[in-house]
Amino acid sequence: MKTAFLFSGQGAQAIGMGKELCENFKAADDVFESASEALGFDVKKMIFDGDSETLMITENTQPAILTMSTAALRVVETLGIKPDVVAGLSLGEYTAHVAAGSLQFADAVPLVKKRGKYMQEEVPIGVGGMAAVIGLAPEQVYEVCAAASEKGVAEPANFNCPGQITVAGEKAAVEYACELAKEKGARRALMLPVSAPFHCSMLKGAGEKLAKELEKITFSPLQVPLITNVTGDYVKDETEIKDLLVRQVSSSVLFQASLERMLKDGVDTFVEIGPGKALSGFVKKITKEAAVYNVEDMASFEKLKAALA
CATH class of the missing domain: 3.30.70.250 (Malonyl-CoA ACP transacylase, ACP-binding)
Known part of the structure; x- marks a missing residue:
């Protein structure tokens, strides 16, 4: 079995996401606590008890999805399953870096909050x-x-x-x-x-602002191979991560190419981690041969656990 972990992008957010996992796993709850500490406000309150309008604001959505996806990742890790490759859709690439050990979660959360802010501000709403x-x-x-x-x-x-x-x-x-x-x-x-024209040249300025934030962060060597949106291919080493994340803001997301590369390299099991099942759907459109799972709540976690058993 060769396994890929895939991480959700923006658009999959929902009030209450991750609540079941937090109630059943300390590892998940710890991630939410760590996010609140890094951001200086109660992330659980915003996601579990807040309103959709607040969660939909890009600078809230991005750290919220990263937090929920990382919490779900920590739950999946309790099964002893390790990925052979990781990738994420747009924002999800940051969770993929957390999974690959190249980016610390405590650094990633405030970073994606700023990423969301810069992306939203770059183009006035309605333009x-x-x-x-x-x-x-x-x-x-x-x-x-x-x-x-x-x-x-x-x-x-x-x-x-x-x-x-x-x-x-x-x-x-x-x-x-x-x-x-x-x-x-x-x-x-x-x-x-x-609310914004994501992944096109209109967001180049947002990428330039993000570059200044990325300068403050140290990326570690990848412990797991990671395929990036910008090229649809593997990141060679940690020295090119910052440039790829800057380019990603205004470049096309080559997710189909990323999945095809994994299949070519023998991946036969895909686990989508985080809210929603969009990425699972993309995999199924490309191949009928692979086993596809997602983990976003207790029911989906139990399904993966049973399959592995």
Whole structure:
């Protein structure tokens, strides 16, 4: 068995996420306590008892998902299962670094809070947008974006799995890209309820601000191979991590390529760790052969435990 751990990105957040794991595992509860200490406010209160609007603010969402995903990781580790490779979708790449031992959780939490703040502030609300395009090939999406660019920035943002690509940029250009995608035969092309145009050149300034924060952090050698969003390939060593995390803010997320690389290298078991099952869905779109699990609550944890037994 060759196992990959995959970590959730933004969009999977929900009030109450991680509560069951905290109530049943001290290791999970300790992660939430550590996050509260690092951020200077009660993270449990915000996630377990707060409101969706507060959790949806990007600078809250990012540390919240990182905390919940790391808590779930510590629970999975109680089973004695170790990954052969790790990866995360966008924000999830930070949890992957925590899992790989290259980044300390206490450093990661305030860092992603700032990442969320910089990403949100870079483009005023209402100026940028994102859309999901279903049923077109990558080259067709590139053509659509090139044509839509006459109305502003429009760029491919996430290559998630076959036939599922997101586009980001200026709202008018992204809306036009949706029209052009439908003309090209897309099954669906719809605007997404997000507050910023993630993973496109409009966020370059946010990456530059993040670079200054990353300078303050020391990354350790990777204990587990990690595949990065920017290249869809392995990080060679810790010296290139900072540059990749800066570029990731304004680069396309090559998640399909990352999964295909894992499959090529013999990964046959994928465990999605953190809120939601989006990444499990991407794996299933690429292969029917792999075993796919997720861990976000006690029921999903017990299912993985039973499978391993």
